[in-house]
Amino acid sequence: MRAPTDLPDLPEGLTSRPLTLADAQGVFDTVAAEERVDLGEVDISLEDVLSDWQRPSYDIAASTVGVFDGDRLVAYGDVAGPDHAYAAVHPDHQGRGIGTAIAAWIQETARTRGSTRVGSQVPEGSAADRLMADLGYRVRWTAWDLELPDGVEITPYPLPDGFVLRDATAEDHESAWTLIEDAFLEWSDRPRHPIEDFASWVWARPGFEPWNLRLLENPAGELVGATHVYLAGDSAYVARIAVRRDHRGRRLARSMLVDAFGLAREHGAVRSCLSTDTRAGARAVYEAVGMVVASTWVNRAIDL
Known part of the structure; x- marks a missing residue:
């Protein structure tokens, strides 16, 4: 089995080693540089990196490799889950x-863990997309980043009588995890995320405030x-939204989105x-409240 630090055929002068939490800023800087070229703006945040790496189930030393030019991180790979990875150059x-x-x-790292495939999501037409296509990675699905641009009026969308939106409390965390995971697993082919990992992305995420999780x-x-x-800066990100199966078809998600957008603007967001x-089939819901496609991505994978 190849050691995590052993990347053959690196250009002369470059070295590699596993990453540590202290390398989070370097990963952010590298991904941000890629995104400026591919998207024209930065989509990632430092908190995204930290919240993913702080998961209790995650072993950063065994799951990452960084490539360095002296002390400067210039590329990295991260086997973040059973069949998905992140990478940037x-x-x-x-x-x-x-x-x-x-x-x-x-x-090789994914294969030694028993995975039968591994993939990553990259901007369509980017250097990473072209490389993955050349290496035999197939497209699993297409994804979109949508935004509610600055200045677009948020049209109120009242809830049905008797329905209430409120901030979650610590006592609600397990129920929120169950509801969101149940909804996402209807179309996502993956194991259920442990609540401890889910917490790292949500209420243990750096900077979390009660209004960030609405029920x-x-x-x-x-x-x-x-x-x-x-x-993240002056942008708000709706990372997860879910409605229990027996309450769908009542346009509750529209009311929830309008609520999230309004709260985000109250807290300084200029866009959401x-x-x-394509797996979720929810793009039309988001466009109905004024969101537009900002970028298109492809999720590519390869069988191991």
């Missing part, structure tokens, strides 16, 4: 074979919906964003 170092070396490391209750006081929204893909 700084634009200044692309075209040197680094991405190919990281892809081989990701595949929808029906007239009987039952939890039937949940929204997770957070700020979210991501969806």
Whole structure:
């Protein structure tokens, strides 16, 4: 089995090693540089990196490799789950074979863990997309980043009588996790995320405030919906939104989105964003409240 630090065929002068939490800023800087080229703006935040790496089930030393030019991180790979990984190569170092070396490391690392496939989501038409296509990665699904642009009026969308939206409390966390995971697992082919990992992404995420997790209750006081929204600079991201199966078809998600957008603006957001893909079939819901496609992504995977 290849050691985590052993990346063959790196260009002369570059070194590799497993990452630590202290490398989070370097990963952010590298991904941000890629996104400026591919998207024209930065989509990732430092909190995204930290919240993912702080999961109790995650072993950063065994799951990552970084490529360094002296002390500067210029590329990295991260086997983040059973069948998905992250990787980035700084634009200044692309075209040197680094991405190919990281892809081989990701595949071998995933294979040794028993995975039968591994993939990643990248901007459509980007250097990463072209490299993955050349390496034999197939498209699993298409995804979109949508945004409610600055200045677009948020049209009120009242809830049905008796329904209430409120901030979650610590006592609600397990119920919110169950509802969101149940909804996402209807179309997502993955194991259920442990609540401890889910917590790292939501209420243990750096900067979390009570309004970031909103719950929808029906007239009987039952939890039937949940929204997770957070700020990154002057942008708000609706990371998760779910409605219990037996309460769908009543346009409750529209009311939940309007609520999230309004709260985000009250807390300084000038635009609101979210991501969806062809598996969820929810793009029309988001466009109905004024969101527009900002970028298109493809999720590519390869069998191991």
